[in-house]
Amino acid sequence: MTKRKNPFAASWTYEPAPESTDHIQIKKKYDLFINGEFIKPQNNKYFETVNPANDEKIAEVALAESEDVNKAVKAARNAFKGWSALEPKERGKYIYRIARLIQERAREFAVIESLDGGKPIRESRDIDIPLAANHFFYYAGWADKLEYAFPNRKAKPLGVAGQIIPWNFPLLMAAWKLAPALATGNTVVLKPAETTPLTALKLAEIIRDSGIPKGVVNIITGAGKTGAEIVNHPDIDKISFTGSTAVGKYIQKAVAGTPKKITLELGGKSANIIFEDAAIDQAVNGVIDAIFFNQGHVCCAGSRLFIQESVADTVIQKLKDRMSTLIVGDPLDKNTDIGAINSKRQLKTIENYIKIGINEGGEIYQTDCKLPKKGNWCAPTLFLNLSQSHKIVQEEIFGPVLAIQTFRTIDEVVEKANNTPYGLAAGVWTQKGAKIFYLTQKLKAGVIWANTFNKFDATSPFGGYKESGFGREGGLHGLKPYVKFE
Numbered sequence: 011m012t013k014r015k016n017p018f019a020a021s022w023t024y025e026p027a028p029e030s031t032d033h034i035q036i037k038k039k040y041d042l043f044i045n046g047e048f049i050k051p052q053n054n055k056y057f058e059t060v061n062p063a064n065d066e067k068i069a070e071v072a073l074a075e076s077e078d079v080n081k082a083v084k085a086a087r088n089a090f091k092g093w094s095a096l097e098p099k100e101r102g103k104y105i106y107r108i109a110r111l112i113q114e115r116a117r118e119f120a121v122i123e124s125l126d127g128g129k130p131i132r133e134s135r136d137i138d139i140p141l142a143a144n145h146f147f148y149y150a151g152w153a154d155k156l157e158y159a160f161p162n163r164k165a166k167p168l169g170v171a172g173q174i175i176p177w178n179f180p181l182l183m184a185a186w187k188l189a190p191a192l193a194t195g196n197t198v199v200l201k202p203a204e205t206t207p208l209t210a211l212k213l214a215e216i217i218r219d220s221g222i223p224k225g226v227v228n229i230i231t232g233a234g235k236t237g238a239e240i241v242n243h244p245d246i247d248k249i250s251f252t253g254s255t256a257v258g259k260y261i262q263k264a265v266a267g268t269p270k271k272i273t274l275e276l277g278g279k280s281a282n283i284i285f286e287d288a289a290i291d292q293a294v295n296g297v298i299d300a301i302f303f304n305q306g307h308v309c310c311a312g313s314r315l316f317i318q319e320s321v322a323d324t325v326i327q328k329l330k331d332r333m334s335t336l337i338v339g340d341p342l343d344k345n346t347d348i349g350a351i352n353s354k355r356q357l358k359t360i361e362n363y364i365k366i367g368i369n370e371g372g373e374i375y376q377t378d379c380k381l382p383k384k385g386n387w388c389a390p391t392l393f394l395n396l397s398q399s400h401k402i403v404q405e406e407i408f409g410p411v412l413a414i415q416t417f418r419t420i421d422e423v424v425e426k427a428n429n430t431p432y433g434l435a436a437g438v439w440t441q442k443g444a445k446i447f448y449l450t451q452k453l454k455a456g457v458i459w460a461n462t463f464n465k466f467d468a469t470s471p472f473g474g475y476k477e478s479g480f481g482r483e484g485g486l487h488g489l490k491p492y493v494k495f496e
Contacts, residue, residue, distance in 0.1 A: 026340065026343050026345070027343060027344040027345055028340060028342045028343050028344070029120075029121060029124075029131045029135075029342040029343070029344060031121055031125070031342070033118075034118055034121050034122065035118065036068060036069055036122065036125075036208065037069060038069055038070065039056065039069065039070045039071075040069055040070070040071045040072060040207070040208070040211045040231070041072050042072045042074055042078055042082070042228075042229070042230045042231065043211065043214035043217075043218070043227075043228060043229040043230070044078070044081050044082045044085050044225075044228050044230065045081075045082075045085035045088075045089075045224050045225045045228065046218060046222075046223075046224030046225060047218075047224075048214070049081075050072065051072040051073055051074055051075065051078050052075060052077040052078050052081075053073075053075055053077075055072070055073040055075070056070040056071060056072055056073060057070070057071055057073050057204065057232075057233070058070055058071070059071050059126060059204075059205065059206070059207055059208060060205075061125055061126070061128075061385075062127070062128040062205075062350040062351060062352055062353060062385055062386045063125075063128055063340060063341050063342075063349065063350040063382070063384075063385040063386075064382075064384045064385050065384055065385055065386075068125060068126060068208065069208065071204075071207050071208075071211070071231045072230075072231055072232075073231070073232050073233070073236070074201075074230040074231060074232040074236045074239075075232070075235070075236070075239070076239055078230055078236075079199070079230065079236065079239040079240055079243060080243075082199045082228040082230050083170060083172075083199055083228075083240075083243050083245050083246060084245075085224070085225035085228055086170040086197040086198060086199050086225055086226070086228055087169075087170055087197070087245055088225055089197045089223055089224065089225030089226045090167075090169055090170060090196070090197045092223060093195060093196075093197055093223060093226045094166075094167045094195035094196070096195075096223075097154075098153045098154035098156070098195075099153065099154040101153045101154075101192065101193065101195065102150045102151065102152075102153030102154055102193065103150075104192070104220055104221070104222045105146050105149060105150035105153060105189060105192055105193060106146070106147065106150035107220045107221070107222075108146050108216055108217060108220050108222075109143045109144075109146035109147040109150060110143075111216040111219060111220060112139065112142060112143040112146065112181075112213075112216060113140075113143050115212075115216065116135070116139045116140070116143070117135070118212070119134075119139045119142075119181060119209055119212060120134040120135040120138070120139050121134075121342065122208050122209050122212060123138060123139070123180065123181060123206075123208075123209050124341040124342055124349065125208075125341070125342070126180070126205075126206050126207075126208040126209065127177060127178070127180060127205075127206045127341075127352055128305065128341050128349045128350030128351060128352050128385075128386070129304050129305065129307075129341055129349050130341050130343075130346045130347065130348070130349045131341060131342050131343070131344060131346070132344060132346070133303065133304060138179060138181060138182045139181060141182055141185075141466060141468065142181045142182045142184070142185035143185075144467075144468040145182075145185040145186060145189045145468045145484070146185055146188075146189045147468070148189070148468035148469060149189035149190050149192070149193040149468075149488075149489075150189075150193065152190075152193050152486075152489060153192075153193040153194075156194065156489070156493070159486055159489050160489075160490075160493070160495070163495045164495060164496045165194065165489075165493040165494070165495060166195075166493060166494050166495070166496060167194050167195035167196045167492065167493060167494075168196055168247040168248045168271060168492055168493065168494055169196060169197075169246075169247035169248070170196065170197050170198070170199065170245060170246050170247050170248070171187075171191045171196045171197070171198050171199070171246070171247065171248040171249075171250060171492065172198075172199050172200075172201075172240040172241065172243065172246040172248065172249050172250070173187040173188070173191070173198055173199070173200040173201070173249075173250045173251075174200075174201050174237045174240060174241075174249075174250070174251045174252070174253065175187065175200065175201070175202050175203060175210070175252055175253075176203050176252050176253045176309075177202075177203035177204075177205045177206040177307075177352050177353075178304060178307040178308060178309070178352070178408075179304070180202055180203065180206040180207075180208075180209045180210055181209040181210070181213060183252055184200060184202065184209075184210050184213055186252075186472075186483045186484060186488070187200065187250050187252075187483070188200060188227065190483075190488045190489050190491075190492055191248075191250075191492050192226065192227070193489065194489055194492040194493050196247075196248065196492050197225065197226050197227070197228075198226070198227050198228065199228045199230065199240060199246070200227065200228070200229050200230075201229075201230055201231065201232060201236055201237055201240060202229070202231060203253075204231070204232065204233040205352055205353050206352070207231045210229055210231075211229065211231070213229070214227070214229040217229075234257075237251075237257075238264075241261050241264050241265065242264055246270065247269070247270060247271070248270060248271045248272070248273075248491070248492065249261060249265060249270055249271070249272045249273070250272070250273045250481075250483075250491065251272070251273070251274055251275070252274075252275040252276075252309075252483075253276065254276065254277055255276040255277040255406075255432075255477045255478075255479075258274040258276040258479055261274065262274065271491065272481070273473075273479075273480070273481030273482075273483065273491045274479035274480055274481060275309065275472070275473055275474065275478075275479045275481070275483060276309070276434075276474070276477060276478050276479035277309055277406040277408075277432060277434070277477065277478060278309045278310050278311070278313075278406060278432045278433075278434030278435060278474060278478050279313055279314060279403075279404065279405070279406050279430045279431075279432045279434075280300075280310050280311060280312050280313060280314065280432070280434055280435040280436055280437070280455065281312070281314045281315075281316060281423075281426075281427035281430075281436045281437070281453070281455075282296075282297055282300050282301075282312030282314065282315050282316070282436070282437040282439075282463060283315075283316045283417075283423055283427065283436070283437065283438050283439065283449070284297070284315070284316070284317045284318065284321070284325055284439045285318050285420075285438075285439060285440040285442070285445060286318040286320045286321045287440055287441045287442060288321075288439035288440050288441065288461075289439070289441065289461070290321060290324060290325060290328065291328070292439075292461065293325070293439040293461075294325060294328045294329055294332055295332070296312075296437065296439065296461070296462060296463050297312060297315055297329060297412070297463075298329070298332055298333070298336070299463055299464055300312030300437060300463035300464055301313055301315075301410065301411075301412045302336065302347065302348055302390055302410050303464050304349075305348055305349055305350070305351055305352070305388070305409060305410050306360075306407070306408060306409040306410040306411060307351075307352055307356075307408055307409070308464065309406075309408075309434060309478075310434045310435035310457060310464065310472075311408075311464075312412075312435075312437050312463050312464075313406070313407060313411065313412060313413060314403060314412075314413050314415070314427070314430075315392075315412055315413070315414045315415070316414075316415055316416070316417050316423050316426060316427060317414065317415075317416050317417070318416070318417060318418070318423075319416045319417065319418055322416045326394070326414065329392065330375060330392075333375075333377050333390050333392070334377050334378075336348055336377065336379070336390055337379075338377075338379050338381060338387060338389060338390070339382060340382075348390060348410060350385050350386050350387060351386035351387065351388050351409065352386070353386065354386055356386070356408065356409070357386040357387075357388060357409075359407070359408070359409070360388050360407055360408070360409035360410075360411065361388070363401070363402055363405070363407045363409070363411060364391060364411060366401050366402060367393045367396075367400065367401075367402040367411075367413075370400050370401065370402075371395065372393040372394065372395060372396050372400060372402065372413075373393065373394040373395045374391065374392075374393055375391070375392050375393075375394070376389045376390065376391045377389050377390050388409055388410055388411075389410075390410045391410060391411045391412065392411070392412040392413075392414055393411070393412070393413050393414060394414050396413050396414065396415055397415075398415075398426060398429055400413070403415070404430060404431075406432070420445065420448070420449075424449065424452045424453065427453055428452075428453065428454045431476055431477040432474070432476060432477050432478045433454045433455050433456060433474050433475035433476040433477070433478045434455060434456055434457065434473075434474035434475075434478035434479075435455050435456065435457040435458070435459070435474070436449075436453045436455040436457070436458045436459070437458070437459045437460075437462070437463040438453075438458065438459070438460050438461070439460075439461055440460075440461075446460045454475055454476065455474070455475070456472070456473045456474040456475055456478065456482075457472055457473075457474075466484070467484075468484060468485070469484070469485050469486075470484055470485050471483070471484050471485040471486070471487035471488060472484045472485075473487075
């Protein structure tokens, strides 16, 4: 980690403050969690999970294949009758207990999340883990109140839910999916991403310790083939997937013609819009959070910035100044702003897009921070002098790369913002409430933030339109994908 001078301070140097890993329990080898127990995979195959900050192996993780998926689905099916018939308030107690256990072991979860995924410990500790617990708390409260969630309609659980989560928010995405499924009486087979399985497996330990009936939650690990086995399994009633648009299209084709219900939360290329009447300093900080939070590994990241021409020079200079203060380095360091890129594969993708941006004539700006020699790292980056046709404007990069354009009128920026195949999120920065309300009607995005960005809450629904998927997770809306009505 490099000490750097802060341009906003007369004299300032960075001093590392790493989070201790003492008393953090990580096993050398993890098995599959099926029917309330950890069991070895049928073919005794394992794969490594690696710390992206130093390329060091953390643990070996079981590779689930067809026979293992069958076991997990069978366990979930056998448990479904008893779980769905259980008194709803009793289901709520189990879910509440899981939330409390997450809180009790929050530090352990946060450290493991940063070790396995590369995100700064501040984000894991202060955002991801508390929010994951909050989702379990929230849906525990709904378990015995479904008649109020769906007035005059009798909601019944679907059956066995197959849930596939991404690597950018492993524990939080597990909570988003597990909590409403359990509250509505479904049983689950969940698969975390192959690069970030450890917090899901730690969650499996908590689920076991909660005393929840065996087979209600099954957590199996593996790569794309394992996910495909879940999607195509004939005894699964519901598929919930968060990940890339390409995989989402595959899933949609795979379940076509079957009775399976699906929820897809896919990619994004979200617009962040700054008007000349905005609180500029607040907006600049919001832009930094929107694109550099979690290294840009956020489906709704504000990766396209539109600035009204009259304030463009001021905003861009302030952005550059603010970027120069960002600390890139050890995810376990409490001062780190931008951690490690999740995998070498993702780093290569980001670097290829940066090359494309340069080759297409974009003007690049990167901070001069010295990146660590080991691990996967990318300096915070922005591009200027771009048009709507540039690839880095149209395609999802999923990294710390910001594409900047300018606009003159509100109708012009609406047209530019909507000119993308995605429709997940957007941000608006202005002092005028009328502009905010107008844009909420005109922007084709599932989530629109006003004078903030990347703010999430268990009570609020999240999801997109167009190639960003369909269905909603979170809030009251998050219950509906897991029920059918009589």
